[in-house]
Amino acid sequence: MRSICLYFQVHQPFRLRTYRFFNIGNDHHYYDDYQNRHIIRRVAEKSYLPANKLILDLIREFGSAFRVSFSISGTALEQMEMYVPEVIQSFRRLAETGQVEFLAETYAHSLSALGNKDEFYRQVELHRNKVEQLFGYKPTTFRNTELIYSDRIGEMVADMGFHTMMTEGAKHVLGWKSPNFMYCNNINPKLKVLLRNFRLSDDLTFRFSSHEWSEWPLTAEKFVYWLNAIDAREEVVNLFLDYETLGEHQWKETGIFDFFKHLPATVFAKSDFTFGNPEALYNTLQPVSAISVPHPISWADEERDLTAWLGNELQDEAFAKLYACSQKVARCTDLQIQKDWLFLQTSNHFYYMCTKWFSSGEVHKYFNPYGSPYEAFINFMNVLSDFIIRVDDAVAAELTVSMVPDSVPDPKPLKTKKTTAKAKPAAKAKPAAKAKPAAKAKPAAKAQKKSSKSSK
Amino acid sequence: MRVLMFGWEFPPHITGGLGTACFGLTKGLVKHGTEVIFVVPKAFGDETKEGFRLVNASDVSIDFKESLNQEHWKKFQYMEIGSNLVPYLDPEEYEMAVTKEVRETISGSQSVFSKQFTFSGKYGPNLMEEVSRYALVASSIASGNTFDVIHAHDWLTYPAGIAAKHISGKPLVVHVHATEFDRSGEKVNQVVYDIERQGMEEADLVITVSNFTRQIVLEKYGIPAEKVFTVHNAVEPVDRPELDGVQKHVREKIVTFLGRVTYQKGPDYFVEAAYKVLQKDDNVRFVMAGSGDLLNRMVRRVAQLKIATKFHFTGFLAGTEVDTMFAMSDVYVMPSVSEPFGISPLEAMRSNVPVVISKQSGVAEVLKHALKVDFWDVDALADAIYGILHYDGLRQMFIRYGKTEVDNLKWENAALNVIEVYNKAVYR
Known part of the structure; x- marks a missing residue:
C-alpha cells in the first residue's frame, strides 16, 4: 500500500508598480493594482477555478480515496478576496469535503526563515490563522516558501508545533537515497520530512507539453506505468506542483486537465498506489532516517539552492536593508505599514533581481515584469526607501506620543499622527487562532477509510 | 552673413549637451542678424522656428541623373571618406567594395539613388552609414542654397560640412564639442578619429568649446594653433515659475549626478564619494540621473x-524632469574624466544649486563660484560635497554669486565670438 502525495502551491505576489525616485517620501502606494488584478483574474479563470472544479468532481467520484493538499500564500488569499472571491468560495467547497489538507507557510511567501526568526514565527502564525479563518482548517504540516529547507529551518518549524514538513528531494542532499520514503529532521527527529520526487513532478510542471521531450505525449497510463516501476519497498511518491501548472503554465489545450482527470482512475485500476495527505502519511509512515541539510535547499532551478533569490550583490543588499527594518516595524501599529511590510517581503521581489539568466533564464524571464534585474532592484529600493521613511516617522511619532501626557497636544503633527489613532486592529488575527482544536482528529479517521477502499 | 549650419539634435529631441548648445548658439546668432540655415538629419515636425529656415534633410531628394550632382559626387569621392558613402549595401561588403562600386552604380543603375534618404535622428548602430548619407544629402542642400560660411558641429556632421565646402567653395568652420578622446579615453575608435581629424584639417577654422579641448585638438590631432579658437559655451536663461512649486519629499539633502552614465562622465567617482560622505553623514541622499x-x-x-x-x-530624465531634479537638489556634482565643456553645471547653478565640478572640464575655465576637484580624487570630491552640505556660509555664497555668474554667460556673447571667427574665415 503505497501513496501518492499530491500537493499544490498557490501563490501570487503583490507586484510593485513603477516607483520612481520622485515618489519617495511623497507617494506611499506601491502596487500595480491593475496588473495584479488582471493576472489573478486571468489565472483564476484559466487555472484555479477549472482545476478546483476538476478536483471537486474527482473527490465526489472517488470519495476518500482521492486526496490533495494545498498551500495558498497569504498574498494570494488577499488578492483572491479582493479580486476573485469566487476562488475562495471554490476552495471552501473543497475544504468542506474533508478530503483536502491545507498547509501552513509564511504569510507573504517570504524568505523570513532566512532573514529573521521572530518575523518567520510571526508570519507563520498569521498564515495559520488566515487559513483557519477562511477554511476552518488548522494546518499541521508546513511548507516553506519555494520548499526552502535546512536542518535549522526544520528545527524552527518543529518548535512551532508542526509535525511534518515538505521540501525538495534535492539530488545533492539525497545522494544515493530515494525521495520516496518518510525522513525526519536532523536536529529534531520529531519533525517528519516529505521529499519531492522532482523527476516525476517536473515531468508534469515543465515537460508535460514539450514536444521535444521523448516521452511526449504523457498519458495517465504511462505515468502509472512509471509509478509501478518504482521499487515496491518505496512508500510514498511526492508530487509537489505549482497549482498554476494546471491551465496557466500548461494550457488547457495541452491536455493537462484531462491528464489529471484520468489519473486517479488509472492509479486505482492499474497500481497499488493510493492518494495520501501529509497528515495521513504522518500517521502511517515511520522515518527511515534523518536527512541532513546543513545548507538551505529549494525547489528552484538546476541548483536547487537559494541563488534564485539571494546571492548576488543586488539581492543581498535588498535583503539586508529590508530585514534591517524588522525591529522598527515591530513597534509600528499602523495597519498599512504592517501590510506593506508583509508584501515587500514576498520572495518574488528578490527573484526578479536574479542575474543567472543563462541557466534557467527562460523560466525566470517568463515570470519577470522587469526588463532587467537592475531595474527590478532600483524599483524595489525606491519603494523600500520610502517605506523606511514611513517606518522611521511612525516610530518617532509613537515615541512622542508615549512621552507626552494625554492632555498635551502633539507638538509635531507628522503625517503618521492619524495612523497611531487607528492602531488597535493589528491584533485582529488572534482570536481566530484559538478556535477549533477539533480539526486535528478528522484527517486520521479519513486515512483509515481511504485504506479500506484502496485495498480492495 | 548667411551660415549653412550642420547640427545634430534640436529641441525638443535632445539627448545631450550638443543639441542644447547648437540651439542656444543658433538663437544667439539669429539675434545678431546672422542668417542661419540649420540642417538636422531628422525633423519630427515640431521643432521651434525662430528666424531661420529649417531644412529637413530627409526631405531632400537626390537625383543622380542630374549631371550637376554627378559632378558633386566626383568631388566627394576625392575626399577619401568615400567608403562610407554608399547606401543599400551590406555592412561587410561596404567597407571593401565601396569606391569601385560607387562609380559603377552611378553610371549603371540610376534608380537606386533616386530615393529619399531617411535618418533615425539618434546615435545608432548604423551611425557611420547615416553620417555618410547625411553628407551626401548635404551636398545637395549646399548646391541649392546660397551662404557665406559653413558651420559643422561635431564629427557626426563633419563629412556633411566637407561635402558642402567642396561643392560651394565656401569656407568651413568645424565646431569641436567633444573629441573621441573624451568619449573613449585612450581606446579611440580609429574610424571616428579619422573623420574628426579630416574635418579639422579640411576646415578653414576650428572652434573648440574650451581651452581644455583646444589643447587636445592641437596635441592629438596636430591642428595648427593659429587655426583653432576657443568659444566657451553659455546657457539659456530660463524663467520657469512653475518650478517654484517643486517640492522635494524627503527630508535629507540631495546630491545629484545628472548625465550619461558613461566612462567620460566619471559616475564611478560619484558613487565612491557618496559612500565616503555617507560614512560621516547619514542625512543625505545621492541621486544618479541618467x-x-x-x-x-x-x-x-x-x-x-x-x-x-x-x-x-x-x-x-527628459525636459521638465531635469528641471525638477535640479530644483530638488542641494549639490550638483559633475566628476567628468574628460569634459570638453559641460553645460549641466550651468543649468544647476541657474536653478540655485551649488556645484562641484572636475578640473578636467571646460566649464571649470569659466566658473569662479564652483568647487573644483580632480576627478580621480575621491577624497577631495567627498570633502567638497560634505563642505557644501554642512557649511551654510559656503553654500549661500555659491548660490548667490553662482547665479549671477551664470546669468552673465549668455549665448548672445558666445555668438559674437563665433561671428568673429566667421569673419576671419570669410575674409582671410
Whole structure:
C-alpha cells in the first residue's frame, strides 16, 4: 500500500508598480493594482477555478480515496478576496469535503526563515490563522516558501508545533537515497520530512507539453506505468506542483486537465498506489532516517539552492536593508505599514533581481515584469526607501506620543499622527487562532477509510 | 552673413549637451542678424522656428541623373571618406567594395539613388552609414542654397560640412564639442578619429568649446594653433515659475549626478564619494540621473557598498524632469574624466544649486563660484560635497554669486565670438 502525495502551491505576489525616485517620501502606494488584478483574474479563470472544479468532481467520484493538499500564500488569499472571491468560495467547497489538507507557510511567501526568526514565527502564525479563518482548517504540516529547507529551518518549524514538513528531494542532499520514503529532521527527529520526487513532478510542471521531450505525449497510463516501476519497498511518491501548472503554465489545450482527470482512475485500476495527505502519511509512515541539510535547499532551478533569490550583490543588499527594518516595524501599529511590510517581503521581489539568466533564464524571464534585474532592484529600493521613511516617522511619532501626557497636544503633527489613532486592529488575527482544536482528529479517521477502499 | 549650419539634435529631441548648445548658439546668432540655415538629419515636425529656415534633410531628394550632382559626387569621392558613402549595401561588403562600386552604380543603375534618404535622428548602430548619407544629402542642400560660411558641429556632421565646402567653395568652420578622446579615453575608435581629424584639417577654422579641448585638438590631432579658437559655451536663461512649486519629499539633502552614465562622465567617482560622505553623514541622499553603458555596473557597486537605501537611480530624465531634479537638489556634482565643456553645471547653478565640478572640464575655465576637484580624487570630491552640505556660509555664497555668474554667460556673447571667427574665415 503505497501513496501518492499530491500537493499544490498557490501563490501570487503583490507586484510593485513603477516607483520612481520622485515618489519617495511623497507617494506611499506601491502596487500595480491593475496588473495584479488582471493576472489573478486571468489565472483564476484559466487555472484555479477549472482545476478546483476538476478536483471537486474527482473527490465526489472517488470519495476518500482521492486526496490533495494545498498551500495558498497569504498574498494570494488577499488578492483572491479582493479580486476573485469566487476562488475562495471554490476552495471552501473543497475544504468542506474533508478530503483536502491545507498547509501552513509564511504569510507573504517570504524568505523570513532566512532573514529573521521572530518575523518567520510571526508570519507563520498569521498564515495559520488566515487559513483557519477562511477554511476552518488548522494546518499541521508546513511548507516553506519555494520548499526552502535546512536542518535549522526544520528545527524552527518543529518548535512551532508542526509535525511534518515538505521540501525538495534535492539530488545533492539525497545522494544515493530515494525521495520516496518518510525522513525526519536532523536536529529534531520529531519533525517528519516529505521529499519531492522532482523527476516525476517536473515531468508534469515543465515537460508535460514539450514536444521535444521523448516521452511526449504523457498519458495517465504511462505515468502509472512509471509509478509501478518504482521499487515496491518505496512508500510514498511526492508530487509537489505549482497549482498554476494546471491551465496557466500548461494550457488547457495541452491536455493537462484531462491528464489529471484520468489519473486517479488509472492509479486505482492499474497500481497499488493510493492518494495520501501529509497528515495521513504522518500517521502511517515511520522515518527511515534523518536527512541532513546543513545548507538551505529549494525547489528552484538546476541548483536547487537559494541563488534564485539571494546571492548576488543586488539581492543581498535588498535583503539586508529590508530585514534591517524588522525591529522598527515591530513597534509600528499602523495597519498599512504592517501590510506593506508583509508584501515587500514576498520572495518574488528578490527573484526578479536574479542575474543567472543563462541557466534557467527562460523560466525566470517568463515570470519577470522587469526588463532587467537592475531595474527590478532600483524599483524595489525606491519603494523600500520610502517605506523606511514611513517606518522611521511612525516610530518617532509613537515615541512622542508615549512621552507626552494625554492632555498635551502633539507638538509635531507628522503625517503618521492619524495612523497611531487607528492602531488597535493589528491584533485582529488572534482570536481566530484559538478556535477549533477539533480539526486535528478528522484527517486520521479519513486515512483509515481511504485504506479500506484502496485495498480492495 | 548667411551660415549653412550642420547640427545634430534640436529641441525638443535632445539627448545631450550638443543639441542644447547648437540651439542656444543658433538663437544667439539669429539675434545678431546672422542668417542661419540649420540642417538636422531628422525633423519630427515640431521643432521651434525662430528666424531661420529649417531644412529637413530627409526631405531632400537626390537625383543622380542630374549631371550637376554627378559632378558633386566626383568631388566627394576625392575626399577619401568615400567608403562610407554608399547606401543599400551590406555592412561587410561596404567597407571593401565601396569606391569601385560607387562609380559603377552611378553610371549603371540610376534608380537606386533616386530615393529619399531617411535618418533615425539618434546615435545608432548604423551611425557611420547615416553620417555618410547625411553628407551626401548635404551636398545637395549646399548646391541649392546660397551662404557665406559653413558651420559643422561635431564629427557626426563633419563629412556633411566637407561635402558642402567642396561643392560651394565656401569656407568651413568645424565646431569641436567633444573629441573621441573624451568619449573613449585612450581606446579611440580609429574610424571616428579619422573623420574628426579630416574635418579639422579640411576646415578653414576650428572652434573648440574650451581651452581644455583646444589643447587636445592641437596635441592629438596636430591642428595648427593659429587655426583653432576657443568659444566657451553659455546657457539659456530660463524663467520657469512653475518650478517654484517643486517640492522635494524627503527630508535629507540631495546630491545629484545628472548625465550619461558613461566612462567620460566619471559616475564611478560619484558613487565612491557618496559612500565616503555617507560614512560621516547619514542625512543625505545621492541621486544618479541618467542612463548609459556603465549604469548596471553602478547599480551593482551601490549594492556592494550597501548604500542602496541612500543612493537612488532615476534612469534617463527628459525636459521638465531635469528641471525638477535640479530644483530638488542641494549639490550638483559633475566628476567628468574628460569634459570638453559641460553645460549641466550651468543649468544647476541657474536653478540655485551649488556645484562641484572636475578640473578636467571646460566649464571649470569659466566658473569662479564652483568647487573644483580632480576627478580621480575621491577624497577631495567627498570633502567638497560634505563642505557644501554642512557649511551654510559656503553654500549661500555659491548660490548667490553662482547665479549671477551664470546669468552673465549668455549665448548672445558666445555668438559674437563665433561671428568673429566667421569673419576671419570669410575674409582671410
